[in-house]
Amino acid sequence: MAQSLLLVLLGGAVLRISLLSTTYLNYVKPGFRPFLVAAGLVVFVLGAVGLFQEWRGKASAGHSHGPGVAWLLGLPVFAIFLIAPPALGAFAARSEEAPARPPAVALDAYGPLASGQVTDMPLSEFIGRAWGDSGRSLAGRPVRLTGFVVPSKKKDRWYVARIQIACCAADGIPLKVAVLDADRPPENTWVEVTGTWIDPELEELPQGTVAPELTATSVTVIPAPVEPYE
Incomplete structure (x- = not known):
């Protein structure tokens, strides 16, 4: 579940900076926007499908827990949402x-x-x-x-x-x-x-x-x- 959630968050972060704002211009040329949007959508969908399959599996086989440290993988993604670096200056x-x-x-x-x-x-x-x-x-x-x-x-x-x-x-x-x-x-x-x-x-x-x-x-x-x- 942690892996799938990480993909959802990562895809959402890419879509947020490329589709919903112009923040992506701090990192790449304008011509790369379509590629960022496409990549963000693919990663987001893969993560969503993984979460759905995990949910179905738990519903039919009972709950299980992975290592709690796996959730730390989400910290870099949260950093993109909270403290996105500015353009070079x-x-x-x-x-x-x-x-x-x-x-x-x-x-x-x-x-x-x-x-x-x-x-x-x-x-x-x-x-x-x-x-x-x-x-x-x-x-x-x-x-x-x-x-x-x-x-x-x-x-x-x-x-x-x-x-x-x-x-x-x-x-x-x-x-x-x-x-x-x-x-x-x-x-x-x-x-x-x-x-x-x-x-x-x-x-x-x-x-x-x-x-x-x-x-x-x-x-x-x-x-x-x-x-x-x-």
Whole structure:
């Protein structure tokens, strides 16, 4: 009975975070939702069938008791209901030794940016343009970046960051852009940072070795997005 109940609880937990809420986005990409729902349903049904068969067997053969310690197997499942871990945040991106992620597209594949207006841009694209675009398309173009706040050991800066995942949080890689000339909001606060790229003016840009820098003109605190990862 303990095994079947564990399956029911586990299947219910998966359905709760994937079918009845968006909590699953803290752990996987949106495209995995159908697979989570299907897996949750299968596990739940298997557990329910096991409980029903156990109940029928006890009704016809009398009551029996298994080892009480077996119920401890349910503790991890209850933990999912009560204390589900949040999405990766500032703690996962604190290291200043980790390099920024190199651009995921071919060099010079980025198009020109519109002049005279602020461009909303993912951090991955900003980093790619900063270190992988010899045409320096970011130069003089205001952009708006969205991410969470990560402190820096250097007093003149802090980072706006976001975790990039391929499929799930286990393969997450922190993307960080150094923010200058702006007061730092509290750690892990989600913000929109508007500013302009600081061109290092190097003949060969150090692709993906350090975080690119941004001179901020405004920093706006925002609610955490439903989908926290890039």
